[in-house]
Amino acid sequence: MISMPKALQMMDSEHQLKKRGNRINHLMLKDHEAIQKHDRQGLHQESPLPLLDLAGPLIRETRPRLPSTRLIFEIKRFSEISHVPPKCEILPLDRTDEIRGYIAVYLKRQFLTASNIPGPNGLYTKVFRKTYNLGTSSELYTYTSDLSTKGIDDDIESVHQTGMWIYYENKDYNKEFQGKIHYVHGIEYSTDFPTRFRNMASSVRFTGHRVVLNADTWNIYEGQYFTGRELFGTNDTATLGELDLQVSSIAVTGTSGWTVHTGQSFTGQGVCVYPATFHDRSPSGEQLDVGIYGIVTTLGLPEDSIRSIRKGCWSSKVATPSDLSYQHKDSNGGWGYVGL
Structure with missing residues (x-):
């Protein structure tokens, strides 16, 4: 818990x-x-x-x-x-x-005026129809598989957000069709989308816990580079349900490592993954640590071989986070892309 x-x-x-x-x-x-x-x-x-x-x-x-x-x-x-x-x-x-x-x-x-309410920032993204956080805007707090339902399909040029959010060119997180992916991470972080991804996002979702910013979590994805179906967890998981033998990419947040296993109930070959790709810090001291592994085979494991996940590092083998197209980094956030 x-x-x-x-x-x-x-x-x-x-x-x-x-x-x-x-x-x-x-x-x-x-x-x-x-x-x-x-x-x-x-x-x-x-x-x-x-x-x-x-x-x-x-x-x-x-x-x-x-x-x-x-x-x-x-x-x-x-x-x-x-x-x-x-x-x-x-x-x-x-x-x-x-x-x-x-x-x-x-x-x-x-209620942003209620400044005397303590607690960490929850995840959200405020998307704008113009660069520099100008134009009309919409706030998102949850996964949105079809941005047309919010009236903002192919209509985002900049964002102000907290958390790690992934923006997809196609609906349903590029499940049916391959497409471009733009990721933004940070704490109260504002940025323009790269020119080639402006007015192109059709779905969006976050990585990590929706309420607790830097909770120890894992997300596993059916497709490479965090596409398709997804499963989220905060605890040991002996079986992966519909994503058993279907995992192609991984993201973890928080301060703890995780061990992914090729057998159910934490058996078989194991590899440790850590939230070591990004380390964002806000002026007030809040932090966000994320590790992204866009292709499972870079862990030294076969494609579609992961069957269980355990908190902590239980293997001598430690994976190196993915070297994605990382374009910009500030102390409180940054962004990059796949396929642009």
């Missing part, structure tokens, strides 16, 4: 929160009544009461005038973005602080 930072440590102590308990409870009661009213009107099918219990006080401390209906909407949207179920039915009680951390990060992105 990922160790989440204590997102509320900058807030008041438990004692101080208790002193304001009556006011918060009153506000929460209003929110519950609003939810029940929405349910009776059939405006949504699943009531996010447990998430509201966790997020309500936090939201109210930072946005005291936020209407109850907007609060309900934000919690529903947070649930969709974070994949935390609205009713939290599968979450053990000891994950309460973790979920609060997720919520804090989400709110930091949604």
Whole structure:
């Protein structure tokens, strides 16, 4: 399980929160009544009461005038973005602080004026229709397999983003058709796309954890250079499901190495991969470490041979990250491409 930072440590102590308990409870009661009213009107099918219990006080401390209906909407949207179920039915009680951390990060992105919400930057990209971050823009927080659904297909010339984002020439991450790939990584990083990739992106997705910037993660891809189907993980994985014997490229983030094995349950030949390609640092001290391996055979393994992944380095063989077309690097980010 990922160790989440204590997102509320900058807030008041438990004692101080208790002193304001009556006011918060009153506000929460209003929110519950609003939810029940929405349910009776059939405006949504699943009531996010447990998430509201966790997020309500936090939201109210930072946005005291936020209407109850907007609060309900934000919690529903947070649930969709974070994949935390609205009713939290599968979450053990000891994950309460973790979920609060997720919520804090989400709110930091949604309400930038709430500067007193601590926590790391979550992943996002703000794409612009002109260079120098000019023109109309759209914000993306999730994978988008078809940018035409956002009205920005073949219409991106610059970005401002946090995380490692991969922009593909074709829909569905170049799964059906080979095409150009432009990758950008960084923390609050702005850049223009290279001339040959402007107004060309048709799909986009990120590498790593969607909420925790530098979490220890792995992404494996069906196609070379991070194309096609993908599987993401944060823990040891003894089998790879639909990508068993189908892995052609790998990306890892965080501070830990990983060992990929040619046998299930961590058997067979093993090779260690590390997040050692990029090391981005923000002025405030946030960091992003990424390792990209665009072709599995450069690890010294046969194509389509990986069957399990284990955290840490359990092999004497260590792979060298891919030497992709790396074009520009700043202290807080950079970019490169494949096939331009």
